[in-house]
């Protein structure tokens with residue numbers, strides 16, 4: 001089968017690494033990819049993922065049998081609809097189904113209509129009314145802008161003043177509608193499922209670390225490290241999340257005439273009353289995918305293709321008993337302003353004995369790998385225990401020579417009994 005993988009981050013490098021092991025793989029292309037992905041696939045540059053017509057024509061010219069979409073933006077923009085209309089199967093939801101990530105309001109209304117556990121909420125199109133509601137409810141309280149905000153647009157406000165300021169910022173930035181949600185107490189975990197209409201198959205769990213610095217301090221990021229499985233998500237809690245959140249969501253999407261097909265990533269809050277939905281994403285997490293792929297023991301191409309073509313019910317994903325942990329090596333300054341273009345040494349020395357160095361924000365310049373973004377490398381190790389995986393990942397990252405980078409030294413602390 002000839003495949004095109006879309007995207008250029010660590011998530012897509014992990015997908016490429018795993019797809020490359022599939023016996024059914026024919027020609028393997030990635031658009032635009034990165035130097036890590038280039039070890040597995042031929043890179044195709046110069047076609048923006050938003051240029052749907054050009055992309056579909058390229059797929060036809062290159063006999064592409066299957067497209068795997070990594071990031072959310074092309075999904076929300078309807079690329080899968082276009083590919084399917086052209087007769088090219090693709091992994092990922094249609095635009096209508098990708099609203100589960102693209103519109104927080106859509107998801108909250110779906111939860112309300114179907115009794116899916118989530119934080120109580122109110123919606124506002126007017127800053128003054130939203131601020132009055134915040135004052136009446138008190139803090140802590142959560143303020144969310146609608147729409148894709150690249151991980152931003154959510155403020156957990158600890159004071160009423162901060163919440164009112166967040167409301168004003170959303171409207172000042174051109175937001176037209178806002179959600180105010182009750183604050184939920186508990187531990188967060190991510191649960192992944194493959195979904196094909198009403199068929200929902202769990203596909204691993206993980207926890208990530210959103211703050212930039214050790215001790216869960218500093219600004220929010222896209223994620224500074226992750227591990228899988230998430231021990232806090234016990235089999236009983238997973239079952240409840242499946243029965244109370246994921247399956248009712250899949251059924252509601254089918255009932256609405258917009259069946260979901262692809263991976264559904266549920267951000268959960270594990271509260272005293274059980275798991276509640278924080279948010280959905282319509283793609284694999286980044287860096288969560290980097291710890292799922294080394295643990296997935298099956299044929300990824302077969303599983304993704306079965307999901308995309310209505311055959312998920314015939315598939316049972318196989319998993320290793322090992323734990324996996326990834327540490328993100330980021331550019332100094334991230335998530336704020338940072339330099340790019342600085343040379344990175346020691347990647348091969350780090351990638352020994354089964355350690356995987358997934359490349360996220362890199363490019364090749366005169367034969368040397370240089371930084372090309374905020375989150376640059378994901379140093380990933382497995383082990384019979386999470387602490388063994390952590391030790392291997394940290395031994396490996398210490399072999400990388402990159403003075404312009406930084407990483408957290410406490411990835412895994414929640415599960416391993418450390419302290420934030």
Ligand code: GLY
Pocket residue numbers: 151208222223281284285286287288
């Ligand atoms: N790591 C969070 C995300 O992928 O959205």
